[in-house]
Amino acid sequence: MSALKKYWAIAWISAKSNLAYVSEVWSRLFFLAVILYVFMCVWKATFANNPAGRFEGFTLNEIVWYLAFAEAIIMSSPRVTPLVDEDVRTGAIAVQLVRPLSYPLYRLASNFGEQIVRFATTFFAAAVIAVVLGGVPDNFATGLLFALIVLPFAFVLDFLGYLLVGLSAFWFEDTTGLALIYSRLTMIAGGMLLPLELFPENFRLVLKGLPFAYIVNGPAGLFVHPDLTVLGMVLVNQLVWIAVFSLLVAAVYRKALGRIALNGG
Amino acid sequence: MWNKLFNYLGLAVAYFGFNFKAQLEYRTAFVSQSFAMFLNDCIWLVYFIMFFDRFNVLKGWHAEDVATLWAVTAAGFGIGHSLFGNSLGLARIIANGDLDGWLLYPRALLPHVVLGKMSASSFGDAIFGYVVYLVVVKPDLPHFLLFTALTCSVALLFLGFSVLTGSLSFFIGNGDSLSEGWRNALIAFSTYPMDLFDGKTKLLLLTIIPAAYVSGFPVEALRKLSLLHAAYSLLGALAVVATAAIVFHLGLRRYESGNMVAMRG
Amino acid sequence: MVIVMKLAVEVDNLRKVYEVHKRRGLFAREKSEVVSVDNVSFSVPEGQALAFVGPNGAGKSTTIRMLTGILRPTSGSARVLGFDPWKDRARMAFHIGAVFGQRSQLWYHLPAGDTFDLLARIYNIDPREYKKRRDELVERFDLGALIDVPVRKLSLGQRMRAEVAASLLHKPKLLMLDEPTIGLDINARHQLRELIREWNRRDGLTVFLTSHDTGDIESVAERVIIINHGRIVLDDTVDDLRNRKEFAGLSLEDALAHIYGLEHDASLDDDKVEALIS
Numbered sequence: 001m002s003a004l005k006k007y008w009a010i011a012w013i014s015a016k017s018n019l020a021y022v023s024e025v026w027s028r029l030f031f032l033a034v035i036l037y038v039f040m041c042v043w044k045a046t047f048a049n050n051p052a053g054r055f056e057g058f059t060l061n062e063i064v065w066y067l068a069f070a071e072a073i074i075m076s077s078p079r080v081t082p083l084v085d086e087d088v089r090t091g092a093i094a095v096q097l098v099r100p101l102s103y104p105l106y107r108l109a110s111n112f113g114e115q116i117v118r119f120a121t122t123f124f125a126a127a128v129i130a131v132v133l134g135g136v137p138d139n140f141a142t143g144l145l146f147a148l149i150v151l152p153f154a155f156v157l158d159f160l161g162y163l164l165v166g167l168s169a170f171w172f173e174d175t176t177g178l179a180l181i182y183s184r185l186t187m188i189a190g191g192m193l194l195p196l197e198l199f200p201e202n203f204r205l206v207l208k209g210l211p212f213a214y215i216v217n218g219p220a221g222l223f224v225h226p227d228l229t230v231l232g233m234v235l236v237n238q239l240v241w242i243a244v245f246s247l248l249v250a251a252v253y254r255k256a257l258g259r260i261a262l263n264g265g
Numbered sequence: 266m267w268n269k270l271f272n273y274l275g276l277a278v279a280y281f282g283f284n285f286k287a288q289l290e291y292r293t294a295f296v297s298q299s300f301a302m303f304l305n306d307c308i309w310l311v312y313f314i315m316f317f318d319r320f321n322v323l324k325g326w327h328a329e330d331v332a333t334l335w336a337v338t339a340a341g342f343g344i345g346h347s348l349f350g351n352s353l354g355l356a357r358i359i360a361n362g363d364l365d366g367w368l369l370y371p372r373a374l375l376p377h378v379v380l381g382k383m384s385a386s387s388f389g390d391a392i393f394g395y396v397v398y399l400v401v402v403k404p405d406l407p408h409f410l411l412f413t414a415l416t417c418s419v420a421l422l423f424l425g426f427s428v429l430t431g432s433l434s435f436f437i438g439n440g441d442s443l444s445e446g447w448r449n450a451l452i453a454f455s456t457y458p459m460d461l462f463d464g465k466t467k468l469l470l471l472t473i474i475p476a477a478y479v480s481g482f483p484v485e486a487l488r489k490l491s492l493l494h495a496a497y498s499l500l501g502a503l504a505v506v507a508t509a510a511i512v513f514h515l516g517l518r519r520y521e522s523g524n525m526v527a528m529r530g
Numbered sequence: 531m532v533i534v535m536k537l538a539v540e541v542d543n544l545r546k547v548y549e550v551h552k553r554r555g556l557f558a559r560e561k562s563e564v565v566s567v568d569n570v571s572f573s574v575p576e577g578q579a580l581a582f583v584g585p586n587g588a589g590k591s592t593t594i595r596m597l598t599g600i601l602r603p604t605s606g607s608a609r610v611l612g613f614d615p616w617k618d619r620a621r622m623a624f625h626i627g628a629v630f631g632q633r634s635q636l637w638y639h640l641p642a643g644d645t646f647d648l649l650a651r652i653y654n655i656d657p658r659e660y661k662k663r664r665d666e667l668v669e670r671f672d673l674g675a676l677i678d679v680p681v682r683k684l685s686l687g688q689r690m691r692a693e694v695a696a697s698l699l700h701k702p703k704l705l706m707l708d709e710p711t712i713g714l715d716i717n718a719r720h721q722l723r724e725l726i727r728e729w730n731r732r733d734g735l736t737v738f739l740t741s742h743d744t745g746d747i748e749s750v751a752e753r754v755i756i757i758n759h760g761r762i763v764l765d766d767t768v769d770d771l772r773n774r775k776e777f778a779g780l781s782l783e784d785a786l787a788h789i790y791g792l793e794h795d796a797s798l799d800d801d802k803v804e805a806l807i808s
Contacts, residue, residue: 023439027446034450034474041461046320055320174294177301180386184305188312200319272654279651283637283644290639290680366633368600370652371623377652521602521616523566523592524549 007105011113018114028075028118029125036126039067039193040133056197061134062224063195068126069147070192070220076118077158077186080111081179084166088256097257104163104249111159112152119151139226146231147223150214153238158186158215160245167249170256190216197221211241276372277380281348284383295385302389303396310335310397313456323458330458330484332401337412337483338455340394341419343387349424350382355431360439364520375513379424408487411495415483418499422478425506426451428513435516447474455479475505537609538704538736539574539597544606546592546760566592568760569606576703579730579737581751581768585790589760590740594708597738598628611703624653627697631709634689635696636681642692643677646699653700660699667695671725687718694725704736705729711746723749744782756789764789 047053047060058066084107087093096103130137137143165182169175187193190212196204207213218234288295313335314328346353358364358378367378398404398412430447433440454476459467470476478501486494546567551560567589574580584590595601597610599619608615613622636645650660668677671691681689690710697705707726711719727750729735739750747754747768754771756764764771771777777785 023437024442027442030443031446031449031453035453037466038453038457041463041466042322042457045461046322049321049324172293172297173291174297176294176386177297180298180301180305181308184308188308193312194316198319200315276651279648283640283648286644287637287639365595365600366630366635368619369598369623369626369628371620372652373620521600523546523595523601 007109010106010109014110015113015117018117025121032075032122032126033129035071036068036129040064061137064134065130065137066195066220066224068130069223070216072119072123072126073216074187074192076115076122078111078114080162081166081175084163085169085175088169104253107163108159112155115155137224142226143223146226147219150219150234154215154219157211157238157242160249163249167252167256170259186212186215192216214238214241280380288383288385298385299389302386303393306339306393323460326458329402332397333487334480334484336394336398337415337419338480339390340416342423343391343394344416345420345423346384346387347391349379350384352379352424352427353384355428356434356441356444359434411487415495415498418502419479422502422505425509429509432513432516435519450474451476475501478502536576537573538576538611540609542571542607544570544608545604547604565760570762572755572765576736577734578753579751581747581754582740583754584757588758590757594706625702626704627702628706629694629697629710631712634693636693638682639680641678641680645696649696649699655700663699667698671695687714690722707739709741711743726750748782758790
């Protein structure tokens with residue numbers, strides 16, 4: 001229990017310190033407004049050319065809300081890779097070994113605290129913008145409830161991926177390129193710009209088999225189309241992928257520690 | 266006058282070589298960052314082409330037009346920021362008081378400062394732009410020459426825009442994130458066809474988020490081989506550069522008064 | 531016989547006041563002024579080595595930044611090598627060299643020789659002239675093989691030697707050094723002081739040095755100006771300062787501490803007096 005408290009405290013501090021960067025919040029919200037507006041224009045034009053009024057069950061309003069939620073997830077993802085990369089290169093990760101903390105859990109806690117704050121501010125603004133652009137969606141309350149159930153797991157999954165990229169600094173001279181590509185995969189394969197349901201059939205099947213779908217598309221999809229079966233399926237997939245990523249992190253971390261021991265820190 | 270111009274051109278060339286050499290000290294990082302950016306751009310392009318194709322977003326717009334749009338935007342951004350890499354970080358340079366060192370040199374401050382660094386990832390953007398234009402659009406010679414000229418004009422615009430937004434630091438303290446948010450907004454608008462937006466928005470894109478000169482006019486110029494549209498793009502770029510120079514020098518006065526960073530020394 | 535001395539630096543009633551904004555509540559801001567340099571006047575003849583010292587926050591670096599043209603003064607005037615630093619900053623820069631111990635002008639990832647090449651371009655040095663000058667500097671600063679080693683691999687002492695050499699490439703008449711020996715070990719410090727002194731005595735280079743290290747002052751400077759609370763509190767030759775009766779038996783370091791302390795008490799008294807008057 002006391003171990004849990006420790007990490008909770010880390011998450012809390014990280015959340016609080018993130019609130020201090022007010023100008024960063026404002027410029028994030030400014031960019032968010034721009035992006036949502038651009039999407040809105042693009043989809044308006046698209047719907048105008050397709051008089052059916054729905055794409056695979058999505059109305060214009062639902063698409064806007066889906067994008068708002070998905071964008072809020074992506075934009076709230078803290079940039080943890082450069083931090084881990086630096087810890088590896090400066091040897092700070094070795095210093096962590098003498099503290100009564102697990103390095104991955106420490107990073108997880110601090111990442112989690114930061115992401116919750118960032119998500120809350122970003123989503124609040126996104127919701128205001130979406131109401132202005134499209135109005136209140138149906139099933140708002142149920143959708144939000146379902147989405148919030150799966151969101152913490154989405155954050156953990158998101159974090160584990162970036163942690164792995166950061167830990168690769170043990171072997172690669174530079175991780176910024178890898179982190180860039182990985183973040184793009186999360187955006188596109190996760191369904192940030194376009195719900196996975198709107199991808200061509202064969203694409204969709206592949207993407208639903210990847211972890212990214214359960215970081216972005218899972219929560220955002222549940223938000224606009226709350227459904228108990230889907231909720232269960234998203235949760236199962238998230239837990240499976242978290243288990244897989246955790247095993248990977250454990251293996252990579254153990255190997256990395258071996259390298260520290262070899263190099264003497 | 267001409268002597269001075271040639272002298273500065275010589276200095277610019279010396280800096281390009283010098284910066285490139287500095288990048289090559291970390292060859293792996295340089296190559297992996299430029300390659301990652303190249304790959305990143307390719308992912309977006311494929312995605313956009315698929316999107317425009319599947320949803321028939323804009324009548325009369327085809328894969329080739331989307332590719333042209335991305336090519337000219339990416340190449341312009343890439344050339345502008347890879348050669349004048351310090352423009353990207355200008356907000357932080359100003360806020361940290363790092364202009365001091367540059368003020369000690371017997372050179373015009375602004376052109377000298379922006380020359381001082383090269384951005385590896387922007388290098389990838391530049392390569393991407395040209396590769397896509399040559400491979401996907403397969404231009405004839407006049408189109409290619411016009412494309413080259415337009416990318417230089419767009420590069421000038423991005424350079425000016427980054428200086429303009431970075432100079433905000435003179436007035437508001439560290440404007441790093443605001444500068445980045447604004448630049449991202451410009452990029453976001455630049456990656457969509459102008460025709461998707463209504464009149465008021467277009468006015469915005471001709472002024473404070475000058476995306477019209479980044480992709481709007483250049484794409485029209487290339488579609489119709491129209492020198493008039495190319496001239497619009499160049500005029501826009503020159504206007505942005507002129508505004509940037511004025512704002513930078515107004516800000517520099519504050520810097521020289523010491524009140525911006527009062528009590529630092 | 532009258533000897534007309536040419537002046538390298540001439541400072542007349544130089545004053546710098548910063549505006550400080552303090553936030554009061556959400557919207558209100560309170561403006562207050564802080565006097566950093568308070569009507570300072572002095573001059574430095576060509577060829578002199580001057581130490582400009584004082585406690586932290588005394589106004590040293592504000593003065594240096596005004597003399598190099600980085601900051602504009604609130605009032606007063608200065609001529610540096612005959613130039614007005616704020617009107618002719620760029621032209622003046624061709625003739626002064628500057629080394630700021632905290633900030634490197636050498637490119638960290640490249641060999642110093644590469645930075646030298648670039649500086650030759652920045653300062654428009656004729657290529658043949660440059661080669662000669664570079665060889666001379668490499669020899670006198672004992673840079674030999676170091677010139678081709680990336681700067682990040684040099685020791686701090688080696689780096690500072692290269693740093694000073696780089697600032698002399700364009701044959702400046704005046705060299706400004708801000709804390710040049712900070713962080714150096716004893717040998718490196720000694721070597722650097724010797725070099726600066728040699729350039730001053732043998733080549734007639736005017737040296738304007740700030741430092742907290744009394745060793746720097748004793749071995750390099752002939753004259754010392756002490757500034758505190760933005761005002762000059764002492765201007766004397768280093769020899770005379772050491773020979774003063776009141777500092778008999780004290781090291782220079784102790785003497786300086788004594789002067790800073792006196793000044794501090796005096797200013798307290800001023801405040802008290804002012805409080806009484808009002």
